[in-house]
Amino acid sequence: MSTTIAFLGCGSMSEAIMAGLLGSGFPADRVRATVRTTTRATWLADTYGVTATATDGTDANARAATGAGLVVLGVKPGLVREVVAEVASVLDPAAVVVSVAGAVPLASIEAALPAGQPVVRSMPNTPARVGHGVTALAAGAHARPSDVQQVADLFATVGLVVEVEEDQIDAVGTVSGSGPAYVFYLAEAMAEAGERLGLPADLARTLAAHTVAGAGRLLDDPDADPAALRRAVSSPNGSTERAIAAFEARGMRDVVAAGTAAAEARAKEITREITGS
């Protein structure tokens, strides 16, 4: 990849992608980032050696997007329209606009850009920070296969990339986009449970965190089967089997399904808030 990349909005998600990209050897002098505050802009520039500027009352987004081959929309969903409006007139016609924003439809971005501007919508996740992300991509109406490939190459520097239809993106987001938060929540719950059984808080947290990280490593294999890995821990009539039976009896699978359904419903609600339809 030999283009200039502009991250418009560089918080948790875009920083994770940017860090992975730089870690893969992409030159820092071809990366631009914009954020709202000067403090964060200075921190990003000092930490990564990229050009980072604050937008507050300035045309920083337009300046960062000018001449960039890839323009990543990394702001919160409610700000996407505003940022697109700031850059629409300066984009190179061949520049590929990549949205990481959850719940913002391709059509609403395309409608605010010059006709024919290629747009790709993505749903990444924060393990990208350590090169273990998974990103789903959905191509917009004017994105050519080579545009999608360029975006796939960007995200491949931070993990696995899959291509989906846009109508699957909300569901994807509830599994892999939000998913790291569910796993961290499980780690919190395991630590609290350990404390209730008398373990010191620090020890319980260390045990839970390292266990989740280690289990993740075991899953990090194309042939890994979560159910088989679970069975390998569960001795017949042993203590793990008893724990899993207690989870099942309390409807753990339904609880997880209810969480993902709530996440999907909220994504659709945000889409309605943004598009007014």
Ligand SMILES: NC(=O)C1=CN([C@@H]2O[C@H](COP(=O)(O)OP(=O)(O)OC[C@H]3O[C@@H](n4cnc5c(N)ncnc54)[C@H](OP(=O)(O)O)[C@@H]3O)[C@@H](O)[C@H]2O)C=CC1
């Ligand atoms: N976090 C996640 O796990 C995932 C997030 N997403 C999507 O990524 C997007 C960003 O989320 P996340 O990174 O968590 O959010 P953050 O709040 O961490 O990052 C948003 C960034 O946008 C900056 N910003 C605010 N206003 C502007 C502006 N007008 N122009 C340029 N930059 C601006 C902020 O600057 P400052 O720091 O100075 O305030 C901040 O750095 C969202 O749309 C979300 O749906 C998608 C998948 C996963």
Ligand SMILES: O=C(O)[C@@H]1CCC=N1
């Ligand atoms: O919570 C959110 O809205 C975003 C989308 C997926 C992960 N984070």
